[in-house]
Amino acid sequence: MIRAAVLGSPISHSLSPRLHNAAYKFLGIEGEYNSFDVSAGNLQEFLANKESVWTGFSLTMPLKEEAMSCAQVIDPLVKRISSGNTLFNKDGQWHLYSTDVMGFQNVWKMQSDVKPSSILIIGSGATARAALAAFDSTQTRIEVLHRNPDREDSIRSCIEESAIEFHQWGFNPNVSDFDLIINTTPKYALDLSTYLVPSNPSGIFFDVIYNPWPTEFARIWQENGGKILGGLELLIAQGVQQVKIFTGADISTDLLTKYLRAEFNL
Numbered sequence: 074m075i076r077a078a079v080l081g082s083p084i085s086h087s088l089s090p091r092l093h094n095a096a097y098k099f100l101g102i103e104g105e106y107n108s109f110d111v112s113a114g115n116l117q118e119f120l121a122n123k124e125s126v127w128t129g130f131s132l133t134m135p136l137k138e139e140a141m142s143c144a145q146v147i148d149p150l151v152k153r154i155s156s157g158n159t160l161f162n163k164d165g166q167w168h169l170y171s172t173d174v175m176g177f178q179n180v181w182k183m184q185s186d187v188k189p190s191s192i193l194i195i196g197s198g199a200t201a202r203a204a205l206a207a208f209d210s211t212q213t214r215i216e217v218l219h220r221n222p223d224r225e226d227s228i229r230s231c232i233e234e235s236a237i238e239f240h241q242w243g244f245n246p247n248v249s250d251f252d253l254i255i256n257t258t259p260k261y262a263l264d265l266s267t268y269l270v271p272s273n274p275s276g277i278f279f280d281v282i283y284n285p286w287p288t289e290f291a292r293i294w295q296e297n298g299g300k301i302l303g304g305l306e307l308l309i310a311q312g313v314q315q316v317k318i319f320t321g322a323d324i325s326t327d328l329l330t331k332y333l334r335a336e337f338n339l
Contacts, residue, residue, distance in 0.1 A: 075104030076126060077319050080119065081133035082112040086284045088308060088337075089131050095336045096316040096329060104128075104320070111136060117143050120160075120167065129161040129319045131312075137199040144169035154206050154231050156199035159315050170318065173200060176311030177207035179326065180302060181253070184277065188212050189252035196257035197224040200281055204255050205231040214238075218246060249275060256280045256290065264289040274299025281307055309333045 075097060079089040090106050097104035111119045113135040120130075120143055132140050137156040141147060144157070145166040151157040157169035181189070188210050194201050197219035205215060209232040217228060220242040229237065240246060248254055249271045256263055260282050270293045278294040280287075283304030291301045313329050316322070 075102060075106070075128045075319055077104070077128045077130060078107040078109055079131040079133060080109050080111040080116065081136055082110050084108045084110045084133070087133065088283070088305070089133075089312065092309065092312045092333060092336075093131075093316060093319075096312070096333060097320070099329070099332050100316075100320060100322050100324065102320050102322065113139065116140060124162050124165050124167065127162055129159065129315075131315055132158045132160065134199075140169055143167060150174060150206065154199075154202040155227055156202055158199075158203075158311065159318060161318050171203060172311040172314035172318070173203035173307070174207045175314050176307050177204050177255075179310040179313075179330070180279070180306045181208075183306075184300075184302070190214065191251045191253075192216070193218060193246055193248060193251045193254045194257065195219070195255065195263065197221060197228055198257060200257040201255075202228065202231045204257065205235075205237075208253075209233055209235045211235070216240060216246065216251075218242065218244060245269060248278075251276045254278045256282070256288075260285065260288065266290065267293045270294050270297055270299075272297055277302060279306075280304060283308060305337055305339065309337065309339070 079087050087108050090108050093106035116136050116139050137158050140157045146168040148170045151169050151171050157171050159170040159172050161168045191214045192208055193216050194204055195218045211234045213235050215235045216238045218240045225239055248269055267290050274294055277300045279302040280291050281304045282288055286303050295301045
């Protein structure tokens with residue numbers, strides 16, 4: 074039996090239990106997936122003695138970086154982006170993975186077969202680093218708008234091929250210059266910047282937030298004729314990979330994604 078849960082704080086809004094339990098039902102697998110409020114600094118204590126009965130845990134804010142000090146085996150991609158969102162119990166040891174990177178890639182594949190040539194990433198935390206690794210390519214120019222210059226070295230370590238440029242908060246980028254704009258900042262953080270939305274957006278605005286949805290920035294982007302993507306798309310895309318890790322199910326990613334998108338009316 075699969076026994077898993079999502080950990081983070083706050084956690085009451087999380088749709089991960091609905092997603093994973095729906096996937097187990099679809100796969101015909103006996104499983105139970107819950108949620109636990111685990112605040113920063115408490116992950117190691119929470120995990121104590123859990124390896125005897127738990128299959129794995131999904132991680133959200135603020136635990137994606139802290140998990141690196143709690144896992145016995147860390148995937149190379151996690152080391153590269155200094156962030157993991159999936160703890161899997163294998164032979165009594167916690168293995169740490171990131172499904173966020175593939176999640177970003179799979180969401181984009183549903184929009185286009187061509188890699189974006191230019192991306193603006195807003196924010197520089199764990200989710201931003203996953204986005205950087207997901208779109209790293211010689212074909213893609215990436216710019217980062219953020220508040221903390223101390224994070225620039227960790228951002229650079231996420232990419233191997235893309236050209237990158239940093240802008241401090243307060244800089245007003247021309248968002249019309251980008252194929253894809255990804256907002257990874259907390260909810261409401263971008264609400265006062267809606268003046269940046271052009272009258273006729275040509276690129277796609279992707280906000281990793283799904284509660285509330287749409288965000289104010291996304292709403293205006295769409296009203297002005299632009300295409301938007303929400304955090305629910307990313308939740309499903311990365312969640313599909315977690316389900317496959319936890320269950321070991323040999324199922325098409327596209328098939329499971331299609332089912333879960335219908336479950337959430339997407």
